[in-house]
Amino acid sequence: MPEFTHKDKLYIADLAEPYDIKKSLLTITNSSGDKLIIDPKNKSVAHRYGNTGESVSVDLTAPKHKDFYQGLVKNAYDVIQEWIKDQEIVFIKAIEAEYENLVQDFDKTLNIAIIGNVSCGKSSLINAFLMRNRNNQVAKVGVQAGVTQKIQVYRLDDKVRLIDSPGLGDIRAENSEVTRKFIENIDVGILVVSGAADASQKIFFDDLKRSCDSVFVVLSKIDVWDKFEGQALEDVINQWKKYLRVDRIYPVCTFGYDPQISGRTPLDIRGVDELREDVELFLENRGKKLLLARHMSQKRKYALGIILSAVTAVGVQAALPGKAVWIVATQSTAIISLYYLYKGKRLTPTAVLALLPVFAGEAVATNVFLFFASFIPPTGVVELAAAITAMSITGAMLASVNFVLSDGLDLDDKQALKINWTVISSGQGY
Template sequence: MVNSVSDNSDEQEFWENVNTQFEEKVQDFSKTLNIAVIGKVSSGKSSLINALLKRSRKKAVAEVGAEAGVTTKLKILRLDDKVRLIDSPGLDDVRSENSDITREFLKHIDVGILVVTGAADASQKRYLDDLLAHCQSVFVVLNKIDEWDKHSPLALEKVITQWKEVLKIEKIYPVCAFGYDADCLPGTPLDIRGVYGLREDIENFLGSKGKDLLLARHMGEKKSYAVAIIATALVAVAIQAFIPGSAAYIAATQAAAIVSLSYLYTGEILSSKAAFNLLRAFARQAVTTTVFLFFKSFLPPTGVIDMAAAVIAVSITLAILATVNSVLESGAKLEEEELLKSKFPTKRKQAETALKGLALTDLKDLLSMKGIIEKLL
């Protein structure tokens, strides 16, 4: 992140270089995401959707956002104009609805989730095969495992094994998503089991397709995703500090992380120009360190200086992104420059304190970074 470049042409060339790197790093938020949740009526599909999206009972998306289809069996959940979930007994029911929405949906399904319950049922194999033929990735879920709580633990293991044999699959996710029903007594706690592992695997798949943030922005709790965005950026700049011309790489990484945080909280796509303007504003508050990073980036590797640059780069990046996250989390706009300026000095001091004494291996370790960020946020 640099703004103190003496010659205007040099500055222009620098930001053009940053923009080139930025385009390679930022996610393509114009993509769409389609998820099909298939299973018998009363198999708990809607509850599972709410649990996957980290929703509370009061903010249950499957109740509030549902659109009834032509048949009462089909529910179309539009999370936004790019993300759609369909809750249906099977893809045949989606086909029979035959609307523009479902026809478009069937052309490209990213994730299929087959929800089964109770004892193994061979008839579910055809629904699984249908999903496998139309989805990029399919996850099979054994829902309502609370039904087995009063049985021997071996009973559930036996049922899981039977389902694997019937469906001819290697992995099944045993889960519980109890408590979203409107008829539950007030104060009944949600019983969410096994959903974390399912969600993690779905997110890892979507991450490999560059679509993880499309779903993440609809999560009821966003902190863990903000932490992941910031941690990934910090590890990247720690490595980039050792690369010739590092200042441009670091600025591009910072800008891409700002855009990702903005999308996570607002669903709006921040332009590269807006992101770069934010970096310039922060640079004016950290002139000494940004000048050092800029000139150091044109020097050959020297060990001690590179390590100092890595610490500074990580510290400044953490302060910037923690400030941006704080503003977005509060519901304020990133255009409120005075608010950003008021928060940045505090976040910078906190970042410097949090990173004090860390070794290079710590700076390059994603888990270490996540721990530090969680404390700072």
């Protein structure tokens, strides 16, 4: 009888329905290439010899084999238990590593400077950029010139600041601790211009360019050109591009925030989405997108973005070795991001891991499948099934987290989470 020990390579050869490891085939290969194929369901063991390829069925109930093979099956399960424990450690480490990455982003600061002549529409742009309506404006808008007296600092939280000022020179002259720090760390500069092209604005542009990594030029009040025939607006834009020597100008309209305008006149917002998208793309590359997203009035779009990118990522990760680790790390990162988006606070990895059983308990088959699929040698069918399972389970999990958070509840309200999860994962939520 060839020796088989705990150290021999063991894997789950076949995945049983409904993903129960006790009903799956187990294969143990020893150093001489012999294989023991254990079928716990039918209580049978086949012994395949490495040198001849011959396969002998072993009768587990025969008295002479009984103890040996039953011991072996038990040992096989012990080995699996050990593996699971090891995997859990790797699992938690992977999630913590992801968390560290994300936390670094949350520790960053974000400074945006909005520079432009008096009354050119800076304050209106800030409101439109942050998707505000008239009743929850961030920045005060007014017809009289200089409504924003010189420099206005909007401290959205202790890491995110917007500065609204006629020019960087004014900010420098301010000489307060806040503005001094700000000017050293401007991430995004927005130069707002309006009306016909004016070459004298180039100095403001150059000054801003020297102080920050990316400058976006906005041509505001484009509704002024609505009454003109032909391509008046296009001509103005081209001229601005020429004077400022830039490739892109963002034409916008942000009309309607002025409190003196009748409440019945709707806001006329144009071109701001394009500007916001490009600013966000720039911030995303620097891991700063969420810092700003959480101050937007409509968070749904950002939540959806977080959910969709996690769903896409797990679809790919389902084909990787040790997939369960990556999938859970991605799910956890998305939960942490959603939490930050709504609450502006960090959720610890321990808090996220404590949430996972809420979902696992309700979907034993799918979660266990993903977990054990990690140990199975890759096969096309299993890969595809794993990808589909991973994507649907992740989508449903994050959608229920999103429902709870957007309702203003917290994630320790496990009851609410469970109800949403049950509704969404059973398909009734869509």
